[in-house]
Amino acid sequence: MPELEVMIGGRSFSVSCQPGEEHFLRSAAAMLDAEATPLTAQMGRLSETKLLLMAGLMLADKTAAFEDEIRTLKARVAELEAKPALTRDVAVIPPQVVEALSELAARAEALAAKAEERA
Numbered sequence: 001m002p003e004l005e006v007m008i009g010g011r012s013f014s015v016s017c018q019p020g021e022e023h024f025l026r027s028a029a030a031m032l033d034a035e036a037t038p039l040t041a042q043m044g045r046l047s048e049t050k051l052l053l054m055a056g057l058m059l060a061d062k063t064a065a066f067e068d069e070i071r072t073l074k075a076r077v078a079e080l081e082a083k084p085a086l087t088r089d090v091a092v093i094p095p096q097v098v099e100a101l102s103e104l105a106a107r108a109e110a111l112a113a114k115a116e117e118r119a
Contacts, residue, residue, distance in 0.1 A: 009036030009051045035059055
């Protein structure tokens with residue numbers, strides 16, 4: 001079983017983990033250290049127990065906020081999925097308009113050709 005040294009709040013801890021889980025342990029320790037380091041800077045020297053308790057509570061508070069946000073977002077997604085899909089009306093151009101535009105384009109090209117001949 002691998003044993004790692006991790007730093008939390010400026011203190012070294014030896015922690016064991018399952019093989020292949022070293023990355024997860026380092027990541028979790030870094031998260032805990034990110035909460036513990038400012039605590040030691042603000043409050044000075046704390047006992048290991050109090051430091052880890054306070055850092056753990058701060059992480060738990062962040063986790064609870066994320067869980068609340070996820071619940072809110074899931075409810076919003078469910079609400080949006082329950083609404084009927086929006087449809088857009090597509091304008092249909094009558095064939096007469098297409099024909100008239102084609103005729104105008106042909107006339108414009110003919111006039112342009114005549115103008116080039118005279119120039």
